[in-house]
Amino acid sequence: MTQPSEREVTRSVQDYLKTIYKLQGDGPVQTSALAEQMRVAPPSATNMVARLAEAGFLRHTPYKGAELTDAGAGIALEVIRHHRLWELFLHRALGVPIDRLHDEAERLEHELSDELEERIARALGEPTLDPHGDPIPSREGEVDATAFPALADLPIGMPAIIRRVPDNDPGFLRYLESLDLLPGATVAQRAREPFRGPITLDVGGVERVIGYELASRVRVEAVTTKA
Ligand SMILES: [Zn+2]
Incomplete structure (x- = not known):
């Protein structure tokens, strides 16, 4: 899905x-909100939004905000695809611990040729989750938008x-891992x-006591027993 212009x-x-996009x-x-998330001063974000609008990646309406065009969303989704493929590859193939994945992928997401992307996706069995x-x-920029309720509301x-689970808080991820509360675990x-x-x-037969705040940051899917 990469066009030559995207490489620049x-x-x-x-x-x-x-x-x-997020x-x-x-x-x-x-x-x-963008400046806060990017950890830059508001004028820097304003400048960049103007540049991105000029390049056709977003539309900016004063007092309303910025919305990505299809071209902008396409690039965002490709970067996110790279990021999440890298995370899974680093985890499965190299055994990188779950709390280290995000920071490594933040760097690597910008450097992934189409060929390597294909090879990684194939080697991992065309995965759909990081x-x-x-x-x-x-590859076509489709993304599963399933929303799951919080563990706190179960x-x-x-x-x-x-x-x-949240991807960008290493200390939180290490704590979740110590409690066996990572994706795939069964809880009640x-x-x-x-x-x-x-x-x-x-948690899989073991009793654990956690805080409400932690439980509100973990997403779960209820297991409904088949009739
Ligand atoms: Zn990540």
Whole structure:
């Protein structure tokens, strides 16, 4: 899906487009929100938004925000595909721990030839999910938008499988790993205290007590027993 012109897109442009893509799930993206996410001063983000609009990657409406055009979204999705393929490859093929994947992929996502992308995708069996449970966009830029409820909201006693964890917080991921709370694990709430208090979990037969905040950042799919 790479056109020759995309090769000239700088790393910084790729990062902005990727970030706008992730933010625009909630509607047009304000420059202030973009600046915060990119950790730059607001004027830098304003400049870049103007440049990206001029290049045809987004439309910017004053007081409303920025929205990616198809061309902008296409580049964002390709970078995200690279990122998530790298994460899975580093994890499966090289045994890189889950808390290290995101930072490594942040660098590598900008450097992936079409040929290597194909080889990695094939070697991994055309995967659709990265190790954090985030969907890997297809070559055509299609992405699975399934949303899963938070572990914190799971009814007591209902078994569920962990589907998604945040990808960019190493300390949080190490803690989740120490509790065996990574994608694929089976969990159920045994008890929970009111007012966002501690939640007692059954994790594969082992009892674990976690905080509400942690449980709200982990996404699960309830296991409904077949009739
Ligand atoms: Zn990541």
